[in-house]
Amino acid sequence: MPADSSPGLAGETPARSASRRQRGPATRQPRASVTSAVEVRRSTRRNRTVSAYREGDRTIVLIPARMSEAEEQRWVGVMLDKLAAQESRRVIGDSALADRAERLSGQYLGGRARPASVRWVTNQNTRWGSCTPAEGSIRLSHRLQGMPEYVLDYVLLHELAHLLVPGHGPRFWRLLEAYPRTERARGYLEGVVAADRLPHLPAAREE
Structure with missing residues (x-):
């Protein structure tokens, strides 16, 4: 949702x-x-x-x-x-994730980023996503499951852009300019990272 x-x-x-x-x-x-x-x-x-x-x-x-x-x-x-x-109560499977990546590539990257595989992984706790350009593979952290869809789309686009440009220079960020929620998604993820570094509090109680 x-x-x-x-x-x-x-x-x-x-x-x-x-x-x-x-x-x-x-x-x-x-x-x-x-x-x-x-x-x-x-x-x-x-x-x-x-x-x-x-x-x-x-x-x-x-x-x-x-x-x-x-x-x-x-x-x-x-x-x-x-x-x-x-x-986001429904977890998107690997097949749907690959379809989503193909759609985002076509919409924002002119279809130039064509990953060979897109899948969830559970061993990425310090990165939201990663890719191996030589293999054309993209991996997303399972921690993204349950986050807003615009955040998931941003991370997917980020990794798709890395299939075209390996670093984080001006050319890389220009590829993401077409996505209207880049800054919003980055702010959301930064907030999650900051919250993870704070001591845990008990869950909220209802009135």
Whole structure:
């Protein structure tokens, strides 16, 4: 499911979401912090719970006003993971992944990148994707499974571009200019990496 079409709040049931809408908007502090495509809104009416939802090109994370900056960053990572899991409940198989790569190559690279194989792997925990130009093979980390589709498409395009240009010089990045969500996808992945480096917090509790 595309990232922009998720209507509910992560960590809440539809009934609780409806109840929240009936109560009206929560009281918020004047400042809302924004990092890349993530906006954090603090509420004095929220004591223990954290929730998140998509709003256009942004992810809105609602947290208690008393939270520290460090806690805020930890919870942003937790809620991004929750939303990503909700948005992509179906794992794309290797065959569908190869079809997706062929479509993206045709749409953004003029069909010039033609991988011999595209598959998921479970041994890439420090890289989102890799390719071997000599073999024409592309491998994507299983950690991408469950992330928004535009993020998966960006990583696929990134590796497809490497079949044409090996390094990360200006010529390589020009190949990705046609994809409109490059910066958004990079920001999302950078946020996931930053969250992974923070100490783990318990899962959010519902009201």
